[in-house]
Amino acid sequence: MSENPMESSSMGSKPEKPGWEREVIEKLAFAAVDEQKKTRRWGIFFKSLMAAYLLVLLIIAVYPRFSKDLGSSENNHTAMIDIVGMIAEGEETNATAVIKGLRAAVKNNGTKGIILHANSPGGSPVQADYIYNEIRAIKKQHPDLPIYAVISDMCASGCYYIASAADKIFVNPASIVGSIGVIMNGFGFVGAMEKFGVERRLVTAGEHKAIMDPFSPVKKQEIKYMQTLIDQVHQQFIGAVKQGRGERLKETPEMFSGLVWTGAESIKLGLTDEIGSDDFVAREIIGAKKIENFTQEERLIDRLVGKMGAQFGHAIGAVLNNLSLR
Numbered sequence: 199m200s201e202n203p204m205e206s207s208s209m210g211s212k213p214e215k216p217g218w219e220r221e222v223i224e225k226l227a228f229a230a231v232d233e234q235k236k237t238r239r240w241g242i243f244f245k246s247l248m249a250a251y252l253l254v255l256l257i258i259a260v261y262p263r264f265s266k267d268l269g270s271s272e273n274n275h276t277a278m279i280d281i282v283g284m285i286a287e288g289e290e291t292n293a294t295a296v297i298k299g300l301r302a303a304v305k306n307n308g309t310k311g312i313i314l315h316a317n318s319p320g321g322s323p324v325q326a327d328y329i330y331n332e333i334r335a336i337k338k339q340h341p342d343l344p345i346y347a348v349i350s351d352m353c354a355s356g357c358y359y360i361a362s363a364a365d366k367i368f369v370n371p372a373s374i375v376g377s378i379g380v381i382m383n384g385f386g387f388v389g390a391m392e393k394f395g396v397e398r399r400l401v402t403a404g405e406h407k408a409i410m411d412p413f414s415p416v417k418k419q420e421i422k423y424m425q426t427l428i429d430q431v432h433q434q435f436i437g438a439v440k441q442g443r444g445e446r447l448k449e450t451p452e453m454f455s456g457l458v459w460t461g462a463e464s465i466k467l468g469l470t471d472e473i474g475s476d477d478f479v480a481r482e483i484i485g486a487k488k489i490e491n492f493t494q495e496e497r498l499i500d501r502l503v504g505k506m507g508a509q510f511g512h513a514i515g516a517v518l519n520n521l522s523l524r
Contacts, residue, residue, distance in 0.1 A: 275488040276480035277303035278313045281329075281347075285321030285356045293328035295494040296360075300329075303492040304336055304343065311484030313476055314347040314364060320355025320377065323431050330438055333363035344484060348476050349373045354458055358469075359435055362442035366483075368474035369461030375469055378435060379456030380428045385412050443468060 279299040285291045303309050314333075320326075333345055347353070347361035349369045354377035361367050369375060391398060391413060398413045409420045436454050440447065446468040447453070453467065464470040474483070481487040 273308040273488075274310050274486045275308050275490040276311050276313055276484045276486045277306065277309045278315050278476065278489050278491045278493070279303065280491070280493040281314050281316045281318050281353075281357055281360055283318055285318055285325050285360075287322065287325060289321070290495075291318065291321070293325040293332075296329050297332045298494040299492040300332055300336060302494070304340060306490075306492075308490075309343070310486040311344040311346065311480070313479055313484075313489070314345065314361065315350070315476055316347050316353040316357050316361050317350040318354070318357035319352060320357050320359075323356060323359065323380065323435065326356035326359040327434070327438070329360045330363045330442070333360070334442075337363075337365070346479050346483065348474065348479055349375060349461065349470070355379070359438055362439045364442075366472065367470040368472050368479055369464060369470045370475070371460065371462040371473060373461035373464070374458050375461060375464040376453075376458040377456055378439060378454045380432045380435065381456075382424060382428050384410060386416065387413050388415055446471070 279296060281291055281296065283289060283291050287293070300312070303312050336343070337345060344366075345364050347364040347367045349361065349367065350373065351370075352374040353361050353367075353369075354374060358376060358378065390396075400408055400411065400414060402408050406420060406423075408414060410424060432454070439454075448466070448468045450467065453469075459467065459469065461470065461473070465472065476489065477487070480489050
């Protein structure tokens with residue numbers, strides 16, 4: 199009797215172990231869990247590495263300023279504060295930042311003198327006056343701590359307002375100095391509107407609420423009023439310069455007219471004192487050749503928050519502008 203090959207093959211094979219499917223699924227599940235654990239560990243590792251990197255950057259950024267604030271009588275230096283670019287609230291050079299820098303420099307025990315590094319076309323008379331008064335207050339409280347202004351390319355208008363409070367002003371022969379005046383400018387579009395047939399519709403509560411409106415005809419009374427206003431600010435500027443420079447000024451009819459002079463000519467007029475650079479003043483005048491910059495810079499987080507706040511404000515403003523009573 200012959201055997202059936204299929205039956206022989208079936209009988210000769212090892213029977214499958216009961217529950218093998220479950221074992222395979224468990225193995226796959228455990229393998230997936232292990233893979234997730236490995237991925238999580240690597241994620242934690244890289245996040246920790248990034249956090250450590252950011253911490254190192256933060257320490258590098260903060261430590262120099264922190265060490266300056268602590269002060270050290272064994273590390274003599276000349277403190278420098280930049281008066282650079284437009285002077286205005288919201289700009290890098292503003293009264294709050296400059297005054298913080300001045301106070302930090304004064305507080306530091308290693309500061310043997312302060313240099314105001316000036317390179318600015320001017321700006322807000324209010325911001326300039328705040329800084330001017332702070333310098334004079336520091337000089338009164340710390341008469342033995344010299345404060346010098348060193349002009350590089352330009353020190354005009356509000357920048358010179360600030361510099362005039364210093365003990366001495368140093369220049370380069372080619373520096374531009376002066377512009378002791380006040381300006382208010384704008385444009386008038388009345389003629390253009392008439393040419394293109396544009397009608398101005400303006401409603402105000404208050405006779406002069408739209409004073410100097412560029413789309414309305416000029417009113418002589420308002421021009422006269424604004425001229426009186428800027429004349430008052432001009433006189434404040436002149437008074438500050440005279441108070442700061444004292445008898446060194448050799449007044450001429452053009453001195454307070456808004457004109458500018460070269461550094462060499464400004465010395466002759468008593469607007470400045472000597473030729474000198476930052477390094478020269480630190481080394482030869484103050485006697486501490488090492489220069490530490492105490493210019494206060496806005497922190498990155500403050501800038502981000504400020505931008506976010508501005509965007510939020512614009513968004514809210516857009517919503518409010520779309521609201522109406524219907």
